[in-house]
Each structure stands twice: as structure tokens, then as C-alpha cells.
Amino acid sequence: KKYKEVSIDSTTQQMYERAQEMGIETVWERLEKQQPQCGYGLLGVCCRNCMMGPCRINPFGGEPTRGVCGADADTIVARNLLRMIAAGAAAHSDHGRHVALTLLIAAEMAEKFKKEGKPVLELDNMASNTLPYQVRDAEKLKAVAERLGIETEGKTIRELAKEVAEVALHDFGKQDEEALRFLKAYLNPKTYEVFETAAAKAGMPWFENGILPRGIDREIVESLHRTHIGTDHDPVSILLHGLKTSLGDAWGGSLIATELQDILFGTPQVIKAEANLGVLKEDYVNIVVHGHEPVLSEKIVEAAQDPELIELAQKYGAKGINVVGMCCTGLEVLMRHGIPIAGNFLQQEMAIVTGAVEAMVVDVQCIMPATVDVARCFHTKIIDTSPLATFPGAIHIKFDERRADEIAKEIVRTAVENFPNRSKKRVEIPKEKMAGYVGFSVEAILKHFGGNLKPIEEAIVEGKIKGVAGLVGCNNPKIKQDHNHIKIANELMKRDVLLIGTGCWATAAMKYGIFLPEYADTDNVGPGLREFAKEWGIPPALNMGSCVDCTRMLVLADLIARDLNVPISALPVVGSAPEAMTEKAVSIGTYFVASGITTHLGIVPPVLGGPKVVKILTQDLYDIVGAAFIVEPDPYKAARLMYDHIMKKRKELGI
Ligand code: BF8
Structure with missing residues (x-):
């Protein structure tokens, strides 16, 4: 065979081979160039936590058996793992914080507009189009509020939204020793007891409240503290804190992201949709939303339905605007609206290689900087939108929730105006796609x-x-x-x-x-x-x-x-x-x-x-x-x- 098999997905394989023929470097060549990968790194025995190092431990048992500070292999491995957990928990949880802030901003805007004399009922229900974000699932909002022990009787949706957002935000920064309020509201007592007693079972009773997370941010910060030179050296306590930090993600940051997204954008219900690169359409403006946060992708989906922008696309010779997803933000709009998903992580470069993508709109997480390099071989524009994720060589249209509609339209317009730059001869979209029930x-x-x-x-x-x-x-x-x-x-x-x-x-x-x-x-x-x-x-x-x-x-x-x-x-x-x-x-x-x-x-x-x-x-x-x-x-x-x-x-x- 001329090319190696990189995927069992024929669309990926087809686009990978196309990239090879065009001389475009992809993730698989970059992995190849990294070979052989560092054995110390693979085993976790390399420590870069201070400037006496970097240190590495001989994995075969000979010298050196300790880093300059005296840390042995287990300490180093445990510390490195804890830092990985903390980074993962941080990414999920910061996403959750963003959603909570969005809900709060929307509730506060409703309050402000109400004071200014705009239609009261619509704003009390947070159903008004004058708000950039509405409450789409008021029932879920009430259910979440009730779980959290918030009094719901006689309160408007707007008031409840504000209170739920505030409880969520409090869980990020609270300083007391109690478990997260979200965790307490969702977790069954038997599992709660396991968390409470876990550290004592591991011989570390000084972990007050076991591995129950106290503050989402606090556990992440403490992970960095514990792994600083000269702090925690026992793999057991380091890993116990790893469990605690991850539980702050599970029953805190990620849970808040999911629940509050459902409140803002609707709780998914079963719906039929399609997946794979075949969802890109040859005669449409194709926009790929890629990343994780539906706070952005929801708005792109909405803006793409704007009659003015559709008309503009038609003026440029396209039949319309086709928004498709990639990675998790793709799954968000797939679950809630049946927007087709073009692929998973290893297909992000492949989507661009089709030559049919006008814009890849990215927010945070799992977006390869290489997308910009691949896009340079075509007319595709990479548009970065998050103030905390800037891609050199991309177009920066940074998102602001308060002006969400306006910015989303600007992004879609940028994509539409790029359609005439597409080279029809260079378009090759794999045909394969598959239907499935989601939601x-x-x-x-x-x-x-x-x-x-x-x-x-x-x-x-x-x-x-x-x-x-x-x-x-x-x-x-x-x-x-x-x-x-x-x-x-x-x-x-x-x-x-x-x-x-x-x-x-x-x-x-x-x-x-x-x-x-x-x-x-x-x-x-x-x-x-x-x-x-x-x-x-x-x-x-x-x-x-x-x-x-x-x-x-x-x-x-x-x-x-x-x-x-x-x-x-x-x-x-x-x-x-x-x-x-x-x-x-x-x-x-x-x-x-x-x-x-x-x-x-x-x-x-x-x-x-x-x-x-x-x-x-x-x-x-x-x-x-x-x-x-x-x-x-x-x-x-x-x-x-x-x-x-x-x-x-x-x-x-x-x-
Ligand atoms: O959060 S599965 S490659 S896209 S990390 Fe990333 Fe892994 Fe895909 Fe979404 Ni999840």
C-alpha cells in the first residue's frame, strides 16, 4: 500500500491520502517526527517542577534513583499525574464557570431592561429576544433550584436563574470546609459516605472530610501547591488529592456546565441526525464550529439562519449556509438541535483538506494549532473567538456574551464572504455519512x-x-x-x-x-x-x-x-x-x-x-x-x- 492506514474511517483515510498527495503535513507525520518519544516522559519519571532540574530517575533501578531534592520515582510520577488531573479539571471547570457567568449576565441584563421599562413578563421569564441568552428550559431551572434547596415558590424565572448562577459561582470560590453545594444536591448518601471515609481508609485521617471537594478552584490550586518543590511527597496523599480535585470537576465544574447549558439552551431530547465528513455540502457555505462551549456555537447556529446572511450567501452563488460541528461543541449542537457533526478529534485537519470549508470557528480545548497551517493551503479561515485561546495566523473575532448576536453574525458574515474564494476544482468531500439517534x-x-x-x-x-x-x-x-x-x-x-x-x-x-x-x-x-x-x-x-x-x-x-x-x-x-x-x-x-x-x-x-x-x-x-x-x-x-x-x-x- 502506498499510504499507511491511519483510520478505520474511510473519510479520514481518503482525506489523509489527499493531504499526502498535496504535501500537507498532518498529525500523523508530526507524530512520526517525534519518534522515538522520550522514555522518561512516557514513564512519568521526568520532573520539571523546579530549576534545580530537570531531573529524571533511572527506570531500570540504577542511579539516579532520586531527583536533586531527593524526590523518588513514585513522588515524581504521582506529582506529574496530579498536575494532569488539575489541568483537566481546570479546563472542564472553567468552561462551567463561563456558562454560570453567562446565565448570570443574562439574568442581570433582564433585570436592567426591566428597569428601563422593556416588556416585563418576557424579561421575567427570560424569554425575550432582546436578551442575548434566554432560559430555554424553565422546568429544568426549577428542578435544579429545588435540588439545591433554593426556595422556588413565588419567584420569577429571572430571579431563580440569578440565584442558581450565584450558587454555582459560589462553589468555585468558596473557602469553607464543606463539600460543594452542587455535589451535596446531586450525590446519593451512600456514595457521599465513601468520599467522606476514603482518606481514612487510605491511612490519612488528617484529610478532613476525606476526598469531598470543598471549592472547585481551591482543589485545583491546592494541586499546584502540593506539587511545588518541597511540599507533598507521599504518593498516597498526592493521589488522594487527585481524586478530590477530579471530584470537584465531576460533581462541580462539569456538572454545572451540563446543567446550566440545559437551562440556557434546552435539555436534549431524542432526535435523529447525521455524522461524518459527508455532512459538508459542496454547494453551500460550510462553517465548522469546533471546540467545546455552546455559548458560542449556539449563537453561530442561530446567526446562520438569519435571512439576510442566507441571501448574501445566495448572492455569492451558494445555496445557503451549512453549519456543522466538530469535537464537543459539535456534540452540544448535535444533541440539542440535530446539527450534523463532521467528525471527532482526528478529523479537524481532514475537514479543512476537503477544500470546502469557508470558516472553522473555534473556541477552547482540543483545537490543534496546526489547523491554521492546513487552512493556509486552502481558502479556509480559522476564526478564534475566546479571549483565552488565540491562534497565531487565525482571524481573531473575540466573543462577548453581551453582544453575542452581533458578533455571531459578524463571524457568519466573514465565512459567507469567503465563499467566492473557494476553488471549486480543489473541493473533494467524502460521501460517507451516517444517521443516528442522539439526545x-x-x-x-x-x-x-x-x-x-x-x-x-x-x-x-x-x-x-x-x-x-x-x-x-x-x-x-x-x-x-x-x-x-x-x-x-x-x-x-x-x-x-x-x-x-x-x-x-x-x-x-x-x-x-x-x-x-x-x-x-x-x-x-x-x-x-x-x-x-x-x-x-x-x-x-x-x-x-x-x-x-x-x-x-x-x-x-x-x-x-x-x-x-x-x-x-x-x-x-x-x-x-x-x-x-x-x-x-x-x-x-x-x-x-x-x-x-x-x-x-x-x-x-x-x-x-x-x-x-x-x-x-x-x-x-x-x-x-x-x-x-x-x-x-x-x-x-x-x-x-x-x-x-x-x-x-x-x-x-x-x-
Ligand atoms: O472534551 S473526547 S479529544 S473533543 S477531550 Fe477533546 Fe477528548 Fe475529543 Fe471534547 Ni473530550
Whole structure:
């Protein structure tokens, strides 16, 4: 073969080969140029935390066995891992903060407009078009407020929105020793108790309140403090704080992002949509929204419906404007509006290589700076929008929530005006795309099953479904794109494990038809799961959204744990990040485990240089939080190990 196989997705492979022929460098060449990658880095035994270093430990047992300060391999590995968790938690949580601030800004604008004498009812309901952001799901707002213990009686939507936003923001910066208010509002008591007692079980009773996070920002800051030279050196306490920080992400930052996004933009309901590069349209202005925050992408979707801008596109010879998604912000608008998703992480450069993209509009996280270099080979404009993410060589149209509509229109106009610069001869859009059902929020799942989770729980008890697996996370060019995602999914479904999932896994699953009910008829689904899926008219795997929406999976697990009156760790539930890549994925994996869900990683994280750390992560955590990590690059073996864990949990439950 002339070119190496980089993906099991034919559209990626086609565009990769096109890039090769055009002499365009992609992620796979850059990975190649990094070979051999640093062994110390891969094992986690390189420390750059002070300027006596950088230090590295001899992984073969010889000298040096310590860094200049005396830190050994386990201390260094644990510190590095904690910094990864902190960075991942920071990214998710800062996203959550942004959403909370947006809700607050909208509520305050409503108050101001009301005082100025604009229509009162519309503003009290926060349904007015004069506001850049409205409350689309007032019912959810009330439900969240009630969970948080906010008095709802006699209050307007505007007042409730403000109060919920303020409670959320308080959870970021509060300084008392109490657990996060969001965590207390959402977590079942049995799992709460596990968090409370975890540190004592690990022999560290001085962790007041165990691993219960106190402030979302505080735990992230403390991670940096603990890992500063000369501070915390015990891998156990370092990792316990890692669990705590990740729980601040799970039951704090990410949860706030999901819940408040639902309030602002609507809670997803089941809807049919399409995925893969074939959703780009040859005769339309194509805009790819890429990144994570729907605060931007929602507005781009709206602006693209503006009749004036559509008319402008037609004036330039296009039939209209086609907005498609990429990565998690793509999943946000897919889940809520059925906007097609063009691909997952490794397809961002490939979308540009089609030559059919007028603008790639980016916000934060998982956007390669290389998109700008690839875009230079075509007419594509990369438009960066977040004040905290600037891409050299891109166009900067920075977003401001207060002027959201105006800026979104400017962005769309920039894309439309770029259409005449497209070279028709250089356009090649792969044809493949796949339909699937999306939008399985917890609320949508409850609605589908008649208001409670009994049908799922009964199917588990009967053994029709053996358990549930939550699949999450990235693409990583070290693995053929989507290969492990799909293999693990199929191997689990064959064993009658119901799948739920988010992030780039969800986009992968959708591209291969797994989100179609008829997928249950294939040999990749076992008889029990097939029967259950058919009985309820669902696909054998449910798309629960973007990566911050991993909290939807936690909330679902929590509801089942409540029904059975057990901690989450007692459930026949597993997690997996088959192609993990980001620090966010490390935080997610850690909070799954900390919450009681044993989780598989398909990429070995940089910890193997610390034998004590490895033992804690893969064994000791079972005694501390009731779950641990499984690390296994082979997808078949991984699925077997995950299944074995589910069966063990079934046995323990006596089912
Ligand atoms: O948060 S799955 S590559 S896109 S980190 Fe990134 Fe990983 Fe994709 Fe979204 Ni999640």
C-alpha cells in the first residue's frame, strides 16, 4: 500500500491520502517526527517542577534513583499525574464557570431592561429576544433550584436563574470546609459516605472530610501547591488529592456546565441526525464550529439562519449556509438541535483538506494549532473567538456574551464572504455519512422509560442486560482512529452490556451506525441487549453528549444507586476511555474511579515509572473507593476485563 492506514474511517483515510498527495503535513507525520518519544516522559519519571532540574530517575533501578531534592520515582510520577488531573479539571471547570457567568449576565441584563421599562413578563421569564441568552428550559431551572434547596415558590424565572448562577459561582470560590453545594444536591448518601471515609481508609485521617471537594478552584490550586518543590511527597496523599480535585470537576465544574447549558439552551431530547465528513455540502457555505462551549456555537447556529446572511450567501452563488460541528461543541449542537457533526478529534485537519470549508470557528480545548497551517493551503479561515485561546495566523473575532448576536453574525458574515474564494476544482468531500439517534439526556432517558429507570434496572436484574458501560474520550494518533472505540463497543454489546457514551467516542459510534436501533440486529449485539433495545425502541448504545456531559452518566448511575440503596461502586457498571489523549480525559477517568466506577484506559498513562503509584491506581483504590483503573491497550482483552468486572459486581449484588 502506498499510504499507511491511519483510520478505520474511510473519510479520514481518503482525506489523509489527499493531504499526502498535496504535501500537507498532518498529525500523523508530526507524530512520526517525534519518534522515538522520550522514555522518561512516557514513564512519568521526568520532573520539571523546579530549576534545580530537570531531573529524571533511572527506570531500570540504577542511579539516579532520586531527583536533586531527593524526590523518588513514585513522588515524581504521582506529582506529574496530579498536575494532569488539575489541568483537566481546570479546563472542564472553567468552561462551567463561563456558562454560570453567562446565565448570570443574562439574568442581570433582564433585570436592567426591566428597569428601563422593556416588556416585563418576557424579561421575567427570560424569554425575550432582546436578551442575548434566554432560559430555554424553565422546568429544568426549577428542578435544579429545588435540588439545591433554593426556595422556588413565588419567584420569577429571572430571579431563580440569578440565584442558581450565584450558587454555582459560589462553589468555585468558596473557602469553607464543606463539600460543594452542587455535589451535596446531586450525590446519593451512600456514595457521599465513601468520599467522606476514603482518606481514612487510605491511612490519612488528617484529610478532613476525606476526598469531598470543598471549592472547585481551591482543589485545583491546592494541586499546584502540593506539587511545588518541597511540599507533598507521599504518593498516597498526592493521589488522594487527585481524586478530590477530579471530584470537584465531576460533581462541580462539569456538572454545572451540563446543567446550566440545559437551562440556557434546552435539555436534549431524542432526535435523529447525521455524522461524518459527508455532512459538508459542496454547494453551500460550510462553517465548522469546533471546540467545546455552546455559548458560542449556539449563537453561530442561530446567526446562520438569519435571512439576510442566507441571501448574501445566495448572492455569492451558494445555496445557503451549512453549519456543522466538530469535537464537543459539535456534540452540544448535535444533541440539542440535530446539527450534523463532521467528525471527532482526528478529523479537524481532514475537514479543512476537503477544500470546502469557508470558516472553522473555534473556541477552547482540543483545537490543534496546526489547523491554521492546513487552512493556509486552502481558502479556509480559522476564526478564534475566546479571549483565552488565540491562534497565531487565525482571524481573531473575540466573543462577548453581551453582544453575542452581533458578533455571531459578524463571524457568519466573514465565512459567507469567503465563499467566492473557494476553488471549486480543489473541493473533494467524502460521501460517507451516517444517521443516528442522539439526545439521550437523563431527562430524555427517564421520559423514554416512562418516568423512572425500573425497566433498565429490571433488565439488569433479569440478566437480559449484564450491566452498563460508559464509553468516553478522545482519538489519539497512536491508535488507528476509532479502532479501539468500535472494537470495545462491539465486544461489550456482544456480551449484552448496554452502552452509554460521550465525547469523541460518541461521534465515533455514530459514524459506524451504532446509534441506529437497527444496529441491534447485527452480530455485534448479544441476544439479551437486542431484545431489550427492540422492546424499548432504542439503539443498543445511547449518546449522552459532550465530555462535560460525562456528568449525565454519573447522574444516571447515581439514580440507579439510589433506587438500589447502594453506593455507585456496587453497580455492575464500568467506564472506558479507549483512545484517551487529553488531560481532561485523565480527570474524567479519575472521577469515574473516585465515584466508584472501575475504568479502563486504552492508552497507558505516564505512570509506569512509579510502581507504588501503579499499585495504588490499579489495586489499592478498590479498598479506598471501591473502584480502580484497568490499563489494557488490546481492545479485546480490555472488553473481557471490563465484562469480568461487571460479572463480579453482579455476583456481589447476588444477581
Ligand atoms: O472534551 S473526547 S479529544 S473533543 S477531550 Fe477533546 Fe477528548 Fe475529543 Fe471534547 Ni473530550
